[in-house]
Each structure stands twice: as structure tokens, then as C-alpha cells.
Amino acid sequence: MAKTMRVDKLLGHTGWGTRRELKELCKGGHVTINGAVCRDSSQKVDPAADVIAVDGQAVSYEEHIYLMLYKPAGVVSATEDNVSPTVIGLLPRQYQGAGLFPVGRLDKDTTGLLLITNDGTWAHGITSPKQHMDKIYDAGVEGDIPADLGERFAAGIVLDDGLHCLPAQAVQTGPQSLTVVVQEGKFHQVKRMCAAVGLKVVRLHRRSIGSVVLDARLEPGQFRPLTVAEREALKGRSR
Known part of the structure; x- marks a missing residue:
């Protein structure tokens, strides 16, 4: 059976706005599903089969996201902070609604490799000392x-x-x-x-x-998705 979800949930996950903003976006005719205008933000879609677009721009949906970030000094390893910039704030808009969090933490003045995901099971397999990572x-x-x-x-x-x-x-x-x-x-x-x-x-x-090394091509503050091989190498420890 296909896994469906509300179109506003999908768009929120991919950083297109709050539920209220997305409701207005749909009402204004900016959202299409398989080329047809969608004015109902509660309409169900199948992310694997339906083509969703906002103002003609196709929306790419991934349930789980795995990123490698070169953490610079001066930012905190948190999802939000009232004083300092956060590592999640370094990411572009399309990642802001996906429920991402840092895997473990680096001190504010510490630099280097930080993994970011929204897959809690995968993250636990990395942070638990029992995994000998x-x-x-x-x-x-x-x-x-x-x-x-x-x-x-x-x-x-x-x-x-x-x-x-x-x-x-x-x-x-x-x-x-x-x-x-x-x-x-x-x-x-x-x-x-x-x-x-x-x-x-x-x-x-x-x-x-583990076996994942900070990409030498990244500058402080830059990120890239993990490769399948990198993700699986770390995932193997969580099973």
C-alpha cells in the first residue's frame, strides 16, 4: 500500500513554510499535484508517485536525511539557541522543516565533522559508547x-x-x-x-x-549529503 501524507506536511518537511503559510500557498493556486492545481492543503499525496511543485518548481521529498557538515567555530551543536547561531541554521531552507538534529555535539569553539540527520535510530547507533565508534x-x-x-x-x-x-x-x-x-x-x-x-x-x-572522514573539499560551514556507502558504514553499527 502506498504511503500517503497531507501535501502541507510534505511541503513543510521540505522547508516551504508553516502550515498556515502553506494553506495560503495552496489557496493562491501556487501548488500543483501532477500538473493540476491543488487548493486544499490537506489533500493526500504519495511522495513516491506524485509530482508536487510550487510555482512550477518540483519538490523533492526524502523521509530521512543524512548530511556531513564542516562545523565552524562559533556555532552551537543544537537545533535552536536564543544567543548563538546553530548548526541547523547553516542549512538552506529546504532542510529547515525536516526535523533535523546534530548527531552528538561539538563544543562551540570546536571545528570539524558533524553528522546531521532526522533518523533517530541511525543516530543512536553512532552516539552510543556501546557501539565502539x-x-x-x-x-x-x-x-x-x-x-x-x-x-x-x-x-x-x-x-x-x-x-x-x-x-x-x-x-x-x-x-x-x-x-x-x-x-x-x-x-x-x-x-x-x-x-x-x-x-x-x-x-x-x-x-x-568511524570510517567516515570529513570531506577535504568542504570549507567551514559547508555541507554535503552522505554517500550511500558512508551512511551504510555507520548504519551497520546501529543494528
Whole structure:
């Protein structure tokens, strides 16, 4: 049986406006279904079979959306915020009504790979520490990097509040730089783990999640859809 939905729900999902705005859009004759004007915003359509257009512009509908974003500094990993710009606000209009959210979070000053979706099951398979999904970060630090850094991270860092982190990896890559690999995403985790060994993180960039690496062609603030292979590689962990 075909999966149908109201035309205003479909148009709202694809960023064409609020339900009230879409009702007026239909009343004004701006919406067509298979070439016929639709003046009833509650009319049912089949997204897989019907051609819906607004002022002649075809509307492309996807139930689930999977994006890779190069998160810049200065934006928060949230759907909305009263003070700061959000990662969802970086996306164009057609994504604004789709119920998208960031998969996990990066601190406001942290840059790099952030996944965005509206598929909760898929997202859980990435964020749950039980899935053992590696997240790789490059960190610039201040302080004396201890000689036994790798051993201390591998043993499981204990944070200042007594929280025991899962075993992680840390490798010195320069005079004041590290690569850190973690499998969980607690609040300020990489920064707090570094603080536990006497280091202050002054720059943090996430370059990969699992096998998915931030696309080198993206600039800060830019995004692209995940490829099917990337999406499936991460989805495999959620089953």
C-alpha cells in the first residue's frame, strides 16, 4: 500500500513554510499535484508517485536525511539557541522543516565533522559508547605533554569529578599537538581528559567518525549529503 501524507506536511518537511503559510500557498493556486492545481492543503499525496511543485518548481521529498557538515567555530551543536547561531541554521531552507538534529555535539569553539540527520535510530547507533565508534580529533595544547600520555589514556582517564572514561588513544603529533581517539562523547570530554594529564586544549578539530572522514573539499560551514556507502558504514553499527 502506498504511503500517503497531507501535501502541507510534505511541503513543510521540505522547508516551504508553516502550515498556515502553506494553506495560503495552496489557496493562491501556487501548488500543483501532477500538473493540476491543488487548493486544499490537506489533500493526500504519495511522495513516491506524485509530482508536487510550487510555482512550477518540483519538490523533492526524502523521509530521512543524512548530511556531513564542516562545523565552524562559533556555532552551537543544537537545533535552536536564543544567543548563538546553530548548526541547523547553516542549512538552506529546504532542510529547515525536516526535523533535523546534530548527531552528538561539538563544543562551540570546536571545528570539524558533524553528522546531521532526522533518523533517530541511525543516530543512536553512532552516539552510543556501546557501539565502539571511534571519533578522531586533532588537538592543539598548552603545557608539557607527559611521556606516558598514551599509556594513561589507554588505561582510562579519571576526570576531576571522578568519572571514569573508556580506554582511549592519544599520540603526540607535534611539539604542542595531539591526535586523540575516543569512543564516547561526554561533555567537554577531550578537553577534560587532556586537563587530567596537565594539558589545556586551545584548538580542537574532529576529522572522522568511524570510517567516515570529513570531506577535504568542504570549507567551514559547508555541507554535503552522505554517500550511500558512508551512511551504510555507520548504519551497520546501529543494528
